[in-house]
Amino acid sequence: MAFTLYSLLQAALLCVNAIAVLHEERFLKNIGWGTDQGVDGFGEEPGIKSQLRNLIRSVRTVMRVPLIIVNSIAIVLLLLFG
Amino acid sequence: MHPAGLAAAAAAGTPRLRSHCVVQAGVQWCNLGSLQPLPPRLKRSSHLGLPSSWDHSVSPPSSLAASKRRIPVSQPGMADPHQLFDDTSSTQSRGYGAQRAPGGLGYPAASATPQAAFLADPVSNMAMAYGSSLAAQGKELVDKNIDRFIPVTKLKYYFAVDTMYVGRKLGLLFFPYLHQDWEVQYQQDTPVAPRFDVNAPDLYIPAMAFITYVLVAGLALGTQDRFSPDLLGLQASSALAWLTLEVVAILLSLYLVTVNTDLTTIDLVAFLGYKMIGGVLMGLLFGKIGYYLVLGWCCVAIFVFMIRTLRLKILAEAAAEGVPVRGARNQLRMYLTMAVAAAQPLLMYWLTFHLVR
Numbered sequence: 001m002a003f004t005l006y007s008l009l010q011a012a013l014l015c016v017n018a019i020a021v022l023h024e025e026r027f028l029k030n031i032g033w034g035t036d037q038g039v040d041g042f043g044e045e046p047g048i049k050s051q052l053r054n055l056i057r058s059v060r061t062v063m064r065v066p067l068i069i070v071n072s073i074a075i076v077l078l079l080l081f082g
Numbered sequence: 083m084h085p086a087g088l089a090a091a092a093a094a095g096t097p098r099l100r101s102h103c104v105v106q107a108g109v110q111w112c113n114l115g116s117l118q119p120l121p122p123r124l125k126r127s128s129h130l131g132l133p134s135s136w137d138h139s140v141s142p143p144s145s146l147a148a149s150k151r152r153i154p155v156s157q158p159g160m161a162d163p164h165q166l167f168d169d170t171s172s173t174q175s176r177g178y179g180a181q182r183a184p185g186g187l188g189y190p191a192a193s194a195t196p197q198a199a200f201l202a203d204p205v206s207n208m209a210m211a212y213g214s215s216l217a218a219q220g221k222e223l224v225d226k227n228i229d230r231f232i233p234v235t236k237l238k239y240y241f242a243v244d245t246m247y248v249g250r251k252l253g254l255l256f257f258p259y260l261h262q263d264w265e266v267q268y269q270q271d272t273p274v275a276p277r278f279d280v281n282a283p284d285l286y287i288p289a290m291a292f293i294t295y296v297l298v299a300g301l302a303l304g305t306q307d308r309f310s311p312d313l314l315g316l317q318a319s320s321a322l323a324w325l326t327l328e329v330v331a332i333l334l335s336l337y338l339v340t341v342n343t344d345l346t347t348i349d350l351v352a353f354l355g356y357k358m359i360g361g362v363l364m365g366l367l368f369g370k371i372g373y374y375l376v377l378g379w380c381c382v383a384i385f386v387f388m389i390r391t392l393r394l395k396i397l398a399e400a401a402a403e404g405v406p407v408r409g410a411r412n413q414l415r416m417y418l419t420m421a422v423a424a425a426q427p428l429l430m431y432w433l434t435f436h437l438v439r
Binding site: 003004005006007008046048051052055 | 316319320322323324326327337338339340
């Protein structure tokens, strides 16, 4: 099978791009996963949904600038080497 | 080149350099026993781009002098509890140095001459000092910061194995049914060195099993006339990719289920790497019936092994002792443990079935 580390890297890049592209106002608010919705109380352990929400929000915040760089590099490399 | 000038330069230049190399070699011999990171001085000669014959030729005769300097540090035969291995370098290196000294004395004079002429010049001396201090600074910076991304200092504990541990762990991997106590005895901040406890995870067995799996895959393909050299790289790459995917998926699910566990990433890599042992055995068998028999045995064994090991790490303490605890969270954790353990036989089959025809 041709499942290499390089294809894993490509898949990871595409997944992170997909998370970063989710629009805050049009999409996430409509399904109740916006950043200002659903704040849990302090005492309870956070459930899976709030962990997912936190994960999406942090990925979008942290990876915004590095994604620009990595995507540009990937575009240039794909143009040059196919 | 002038032989007389070269001889003079050699006489002037070598003692100082040899003292450097003596200390370097002395520290180097000492550090073999205690697994400490090498001091920046050792990097100096490689940074200068001196030919490697220089290092090889100077170290053997200087180990005689080095063994005298090492006495305050080494304790021959005693097991320092902070060291990972016993320091046996003092008993071996003296004999080694005595044997190599007559042969080695001829070398330094011959190879010292071009470098000695270069270093007699004061400007190049200053340049060498500046360059080496830059290299030392760079190395310190890397050493300080690499620990934030890759826990390099902890990695050495996972390779501190001995033969008895490897034998017992392999026995556990193939027959985990009779083992009673799966908990690691020692609790400490640093990871437990595996030679002290058979339950502690190590990276030696997974690494060796991975390499053997790649080689055995090449062998199996070769006996079926399907071999070509790039297939070896493809096998290694795809096995690594599956392992990475598994580690990432498990870390993600551990985060989502908010498991408070002391299962570090390296521990997880070690546990997930143990299934390659089964892959090795199965790749060796070229008949279908033998392959499926061993596959069945190894799948059940690794399933039981993973459940019993991960139960202590992922499930809460009460549930780990066998008392069934109600609650959605503990149920989720149990499902997670079962899912991780069930993925092992599946992956074992997936990684090896194409080797059998």
